[in-house]
Amino acid sequence: MSAKLTAEARDAALAQLSGWTLRDDGTAIGRRFVFTDFSEAFAFMTRAALAAERIGHHPDWSNSYRTVEVSLTTHDAGGLSELDFELAAAMDRIAAR
Numbered sequence: 336m337s338a339k340l341t342a343e344a345r346d347a348a349l350a351q352l353s354g355w356t357l358r359d360d361g362t363a364i365g366r367r368f369v370f371t372d373f374s375e376a377f378a379f380m381t382r383a384a385l386a387a388e389r390i391g392h393h394p395d396w397s398n399s400y401r402t403v404e405v406s407l408t409t410h411d412a413g414g415l416s417e418l419d420f421e422l423a424a425a426m427d428r429i430a431a432r
């Protein structure tokens with residue numbers, strides 16, 4: 336598992352991303368991905384699931400039609416770790432291609 340980041344490290348990591356916001360309690364980051372249709376949304380989820388398996392870190396997410404709502408946290412650490420930011424960056428790359 337990956338250790339919980341300090342508030343300073345978390346804020347610095349968040350500043351490297353765009354489109355992700357810190358959840359109110361500071362223990363998770365979230366982003367809403369909106370695609371052109373369900374097929375694109377589900378293709379993203381399939382690719383992101385493979386990335387999550389590779390990293391060994393998994394999203395909390397939901398899908399409604401062409402929208403995928405993602406929340407990332409490190410359950411084992413009770414907050415945000417480097418793995419959340421690694422997975423967020425991987426998801427951004429997948430959504431952009």
Ligand SMILES: C[C@H](O)[C@H](O)[C@H]1CNC2=NC(N)=NC(=O)C2=N1
Nearest residue numbers: 391392393394408409410411412
């Ligand atoms: C043993 C295994 O690495 C852990 O259970 C991992 C798997 N994926 C995980 N994903 C997330 N988001 N949080 C975790 O704490 C977590 N733990």
